[in-house]
Amino acid sequence: MALIVHKYGGTSMGSVERIRNVARRIAKWHRAGHQMMVVPSAMAGETNRLLELAFSISAQPEPRELDMIAATGEQVSIGLLSLALKALGVCACSYAGWQVPIKTDGTFSKARIIEIDGARVRRDLEAGRIAVIAGFQGVDDANNITTLGRGGSDTSALALAAAFAADECLIYTDVDGVYTADPRIVDQARRLECITCEEMLEMASLGSKVLQTRSVEFAGKYRVKTRVLSSLSDPLMPLEDEMRSGTLMTFEEDQTMEQVVVSGIAHQRDEARIAVLSVPDTPGIAYQILGPVARAHIDIDMIVQNQSVEGRTDFTFTVARSDYARAMDILNASVKAQIGARQVIGDPQVSKVSVIGVGMRSHVGVARTMFRTLAEEGINIQMISTSEIKISVLIDEKYMELAVRALHKAFELERG
């Protein structure tokens, strides 16, 4: 008997029939003798509906009240899923975040989990009941409802798995695992049976959207055995098949990944590039440029600063395309004059393509293969950034699919 955590996304919970299917799957696991904790998201579209209501009342809604409103989506889900389980003859009990309690700090809309008190839930588990726990939400020291930010249900599931020392955390989603590239772009893309936590982290931060970045950090920190798999498969498929499906996140990288240099090609379409030209190359200049942008809650991704020439340099960075206009306004309105830059230019039609793999730490040839492949396709590289296990390039958006396909082929990812 193992302790298993299941997490189901909004699409899996999207209708009464889908909720029934989720219940059938959980009941199957439970009947196989496992202790079960389940974390469902709000029904698809529900969180947006609630937030739209809030924003139609106030253009700048108070985060505390937003969380009060948004948390109801998951509360409805846990009730419905518990009912569906009971209709199958399985004992289940729902928990709002504050009932567990899942204690967080007081940063509304982006709260961080501090502590989970497992006593009450553990009693339920030991009595053979399935604990159905609201994802995305918690409670702060002052008894306010908090939410963890978009995709926070993944974090809830992994935090619960860590707190209860669960044997495995299964993240059910609308894809059947992590692929070597987006299958909608690359026909030959292949599902990875396993992936290291660090690779998953790069995938998540690169917009592959399989798992929220913070939830992967959680899994890594507490070494939670985590599997990403499809909620669209037959809920009554044999358990042993299901336990081998999807993609498993691993922590013993050397053992499982010995042969593999590059695991996958990730991309992020909706990027925008901004360049502040000819700024004085003095200490603090990066802060003077990026500080006002960050204060407007605009996330900055790649940052590049050129070698300075005659005391002046160019400073380039990327933001999400949806933040482009606002970032340009901020720079042109005040920053440009303050720092004495010559010009602020930008391009909102760029995309990022990345080659990811823990194996590249010890292989120098990855960058060379990547740049040669793009050159052969006539694709100009606008920016480059690297980490230990990733090389990212910024290119014109219109070449993005071409770049992903060419790189997938160049690294022979279709072979496995």
Next chain:
Amino acid sequence: MALIVHKYGGTSMGSVERIRNVARRIAKWHRAGHQMMVVPSAMAGETNRLLELAFSISAQPEPRELDMIAATGEQVSIGLLSLALKALGVCACSYAGWQVPIKTDGTFSKARIIEIDGARVRRDLEAGRIAVIAGFQGVDDANNITTLGRGGSDTSALALAAAFAADECLIYTDVDGVYTADPRIVDQARRLECITCEEMLEMASLGSKVLQTRSVEFAGKYRVKTRVLSSLSDPLMPLEDEMRSGTLMTFEEDQTMEQVVVSGIAHQRDEARIAVLSVPDTPGIAYQILGPVARAHIDIDMIVQNQSVEGRTDFTFTVARSDYARAMDILNASVKAQIGARQVIGDPQVSKVSVIGVGMRSHVGVARTMFRTLAEEGINIQMISTSEIKISVLIDEKYMELAVRALHKAFELERG
């Protein structure tokens, strides 16, 4: 400076624009210097939507999960109303039932309020913040969310007013007060400026639907000054006019009601009559007949037992029309044979009409006038029941409007 409780029904909270109007009204009261507690219901239709979801998953949903789901309707409302207040520049803070906390017993779906801990809310009030508190819900000893049953937000508002010793509780609804009869039936129906708590109780139990019965009991027990008034009036109307509008529930009956014998004519359309004929007149017979009906959660209203003849009697009672078929099934399936009744007959097309007034305690002529009036209109009386301040008759549904109009005229209620 007074401490005022406002309660708004689902219709008043039915859209973003209506919520804004509610906020404008509250802000007006707050700016006049009052401490404000506000109890909104779920947005119109929301509770039904949630319950339908639950019942589409399970024909017999667990009450605990139903409450978990249904409570979200009010949670959304308190968040939205707080946002609307803040958008007007007024400080407000929302509270779910468990955050106050409003402690109840553990009877899911029909919980009773046991205790309200006012410490946290009082701090907010003293800091000049408006406390926006979810109606209809509470929390039991084991930290489960409970709900108070349909119309429970009225009870929440009056319980809070009692616990905080509020100066007045204003129940905003879609009617502008209590009338001498339903204005849709009697053109000359007149709004009552005040009504005693006991009269209100009879009105509520007779389906006038202005206030839930239990909430009136609460108001009476704790002598909460309660006013029923319209949420459809101009939210910015002068405060002194608003404080005189609607109908005030009073407790000093002798003082204010000295002249009035009959206050109003109430009716309840959807009744059904069931008669169990020729049953042995033995101790326990009423329990044997009504016990199985009550156990099926069917509410029984009027009960009449005839004088027995040769050791046998007829036993007649009424139920809501929607429960008629089920009640007949229960009686015919087992009860009839068990007690040796000759026959079970019924009529689902009957209505109840009542004359209500605290003054009738000391006036013998009310019954006589009532029966004479109905006789003159050719209306047959099927059952009669009386209380200290009420006489009710059951009649054929098709005469209901006629009876209400004739009685309104006979007691000269149009005069005031």
